[in-house]
Amino acid sequence: MHVAAVDLGATHLRTGIVDKKGTIKAFTQTDVSGLTSGDEIRSLICTMIGNLTEKTGISPKAIGISTAGPVDLKTGSVVGSPNMKCETIFLSGPLEERFGIPVRMMTDCKAGSLGEYHFGGAKDAATLVYLTISTGIGAGVLERGRLLCGANGNASEVGHMLVDTTWNLPCGCGGTGHWEAYASGTGIPNFFRAWSLERIECDPRPLMNAGQILYAAEQGNPLFISFCDELAKINGRGLSSIIAAYNPDLIIMDGPIARNYPALIVKKMTGYVDRYLPAPKIRISALEGKAPLLGASAAAFNAL
Ligand SMILES: [Zn+2]
Structure with missing residues (x-):
């Protein structure tokens, strides 16, 4: 069938x-x-x-x-x-x-969490958070295989959690200071621009996309490495809120930004996570971008 x-x-x-x-x-x-x-x-x-x-x-x-x-x-x-x-x-x-x-x-994030649970590396998780950093940021939460849906199907839309009041960057949803506005594929260039304008007099590279910015950091450019540290603080706030809200034992990270830059994005952000609750295991999805389809x-x- x-x-x-x-x-x-x-x-x-x-x-x-x-x-x-x-x-x-x-x-x-x-x-x-x-x-x-x-x-x-x-x-x-x-x-x-x-x-x-x-x-x-x-x-x-x-x-x-x-x-x-x-x-x-x-x-x-x-x-x-x-x-x-x-x-x-x-x-x-x-x-x-x-x-x-x-x-x-x-x-898609709820589907991704089901994909990981049924076909990926999350079968044994008591509480799984599937977190994707892609065009946007979102999560799906499974408690012993049961999906947290919310009233209209929009629970755990974590990309719209408030993570900053310094730059107050506008989010696509109409809000400001939301995680997605800083750290998603569309947010990273805007955040880089706002952050670097405080350091350099002229607008440095307004047309750089997220991949170019992260690649420059990977190549060892100090300005871009420093930006990635600031980005990791923002990501750390988002991840801390997720851990406090759901107390997961496993977080599976997906989306091209997380999958293509594990050291720069995933490893760095864990250094800024609050230590209030025990740290969950954090893994990168092994389903090569197919977790939502499989879910x-x-x-x-x-x-x-
Ligand atoms: Zn938003």
């Missing part, structure tokens, strides 16, 4: 046909960063699932969707995501109607 799994992010849309063991039988992905209409995104999802079904000859029995948040599970939609260009994307109802099979949806497949199997 197989299900269709969808991972809708701010940049990429990934779909796969997955079996119960988490084997991805067929996979496809496309860039959606330029799309501004929810209808367009939904019809692209339908086309991609249809193409995979045709290619493999497999009819999925359910669909699992992992999506950038926030979501409204009552209407089965993505609503006003700060990292996506369209206002509302209705998914569950229209997809159920189109394919005639059950659809389950959840935010979506697990949610789809749960619907059967």
